[in-house]
Amino acid sequence: MRKLFIANRGEIAVRIARTAKEMGIATAVGVSEADLGSLAAQAADENVVLGPAPAAASYLNHDAVIGAALELGCDAVHPGYGFLSENAAFARTVDAAGLIWVGPPAEAIEMMGNKAEAREAARRAGVPVLKGTDGPLDPEADALEIARAIGYPLVVKASAGGGGRGIRFVHDESELLRTIDMARGEAAAVFGDPTVYLERFVESARHVEVQILGDGSSFIHLGDRDCSMQRRSQKVIEEAPAPDLPDSVRQRMRESSVELARQCGYRGAGTVEFLYDPVRQEAAFIEMNTRIQVEHPITEQITGVDLVREQLLIAYDGVMSLSQEDVAFRGHAIECRINAEDPDNNFFPSPGRIVRLAWPQGPGIRVDSGVGEGSVVTPFYDSMLAKLIVHADDRPAAITAALQALAETEIEGIKTTIPMHSKLLSRPEFADVAHHSKFIETAPDMLEAS
Template identity: 50%
Template sequence: MHKIKKLLIANRGEIALRIIRSAREMGIRTVAVFSEADRHALHVQAADEAVCLGPAPSAESYLLGNRIIDVCKALGVDAIHPGYGFLSENAGFAKKVEEAGLIFVGPSAHAIEIMGSKLAAKAAVAKYDIPLVPGTATALTDVAEGKRKAAEIGYPVLIKASAGGGGKGMRVVEQAQDFEEGMQRAISEATSAFGDGSVFLEKFITSPRHIEIQVMGDHHGNIVHLFERECSVQRRHQKVIEEAPSAVLTDEIRKAMGEAAVMVAKACNYYGAGTVEFIVDEQLNFYFLEMNTRLQVEHPVTEMITGVDLVKEQIYVAEGKPLSFKQEDLHINGHALELRVYAEDPANNFLPDIGTLQTYRRPQGPGIRVDDGFRQGMQIPIYYDPMIAKLVTWGKNREEARLRMLRAIEEYQITGITTTLPFGRFVLEHDAFISGRFDTKFVEKYFRPELLHPKPDADEEMLAAALAIYLHSNKTTKVSNEQAVTAAPSKWRKRSKQ
């Protein structure tokens, strides 16, 4: 067991701040790293020490693994927490950290490597009784072979990059005549994004829900799950709203999914925090999708319903301590929602809208949590993900959490840039979301940009009519006054001519 005394956070923004806060509560000193674009960022100010890695582009700063390790050696750092994104799922970096005699606050390089390849992950879990979506077990590069396999699986099929993520290298093919073009595009995207053009096929579940299970393991063989998160509201295959628990899972399905997630973790001797992702069809059958070997953006909703600080638990595990709780100690308390507040324009295909936060005031009050890395007057850099904050609400039930989120959205004041706050309000007020009957096609089915600007209600129309009458009356009075002025010039006018 090794007590961590100094921790370097190899990340930026809200997640770096979130890790610094938990580390401080544990009496651990922190080191921030930053790019030239982030010189005045809040995580830099919050840490005990901070070091500039290089220019703004992440390839010249946050992705410089060797440089980060050199900083650790120079400053007497014990451990590195990678956060999420950047180097968090880079098996090569995790291995170098360990070789340098440092602690990597995350799973083993072996686990990252296995679960980083969707095909390797499927092979690892195949010996366990875990439901898998029908598809190919090996990588494909030959179009003719792919076409034969697609016919066996049955259309529609999903062509996916083996090394993929974030929706890149992914194509849905509805019919055989479109297969060749779809596969070539998927291979091209995968090669460009990941340097690996291998793809595989899966049966496309037409109306899936995206439900994931949080797991936590230690070095002593203990692995537990911390229930599920519903992540079906997405744009461009990326999550926008998450909640815990799901509105549709029964206790029996929740237990089965949790046990399956634990088995996935055991398949690669997992320790630390991880997330096992499933797709769930209309009959609530679930299928293993992939495992994310890191902390997730949406981890706060799990923390809110379990009372567990996942970052502290990650650090305890990295120090060699056993988990501080057992499966039977965990219970779902209430309901939590998270809205990712992006600097994006929902009315313009969610394109980034970078600029200065002219006004920035967070919502407050009971059951509200805001994880962010900005304050008023700061700029949103163009070099990184445009997420401004994670707005999280908790309620004793789903409806209270939903209404609290709507109140928080109204209180959240951001000007100078366009954000996804109005889109969040649209989702939370939609009947499909309120009822819980929605899937990953929510945006495709229900969202139209013009719906963000609803017609005025009856009260607003009455107010507008009253204002029009007042203005018309005021205009008439003004004309009469002007006539009076012409007849009797004011003393001011007389003085101005003198």
């Protein structure tokens, strides 16, 4: 690999550029007109404007991205996360252009992108799944009878959904048929695919996940993470390893995730996500993300493995540098996603210029940032500014370190979610691992003005 084109923006573009440079790989990044002065544009050796600010005209424009990569003499494309990272058609376009795709095969992206197919693949691989329909719900089937067998409450999920979208809850039989019709209509409008499936709903569930790597013939895991602290299905705080899991549950999650990767002939980095029911002490498959995750730094901190480096090695050499025996775990890591949002105004986006910025420093502190002092936060994209990561000997020490690091962070000119992170990390429910994926919505004081 001589030159890598980074098809993304913000902190992940900066992150990819850093590892590529350490490996002696030249870098180029495509940016929108709005991001021309961004940290990502400065982080790469070269940058090129893909188009105007709207993502559809720039970051999501297949022809513009491929054209820019070829024009700059790149031989590989790294999509990061979001945007085109899980787009099988784009992966095939990259391959057809003679470029190296830093990601899994398009077939694996398609299989895992269809949630009903992914659920069936997981079941075949021995990954535990929630009780539900085996594949998409047949429009002609007796949905009432099927739902009675599953039990209430349940969820109607779009087969093509993801990222918390395409999900509708059903509490009793009187809501079922109407909800299915609404879900099918919404799925057709949003995802272009009206198929849905039914699944048992777990109340007060935790969100846990397993990081996997594969090179098509060898497959390993790099432990687990807990991403239960969420707001509106978007992760807020993540930690690794996942706390308070029975050893048997943890082991089955890890081993079955590796087996799912094997069944897919997986190449690259991926994440198998689960719901964990702390009452039944059972974990069940949600989906597989066929890309690097936002929260990958906490896995890197507890393993010492550079996941982006492994992605690049697998994409170029065809083999990863690790075996399962090489992976060792040390300590505990916590990540806070810092967004440009106003917690005192219903988390409304807070674009503007950052007039002062000071990150904390010290042992065990890492900041993956897409902004610097003077950066302009635009209203066009995701509001995440940076990820503040801490690593300590154990979970209590990591919580203390994260609170201290947040207190030392200074960002002026825009509003951020730092006050919310401090409140969440200080909650006894977090310390006791009594939180769940709906905790913020069910704790009214968390949404009150600071």
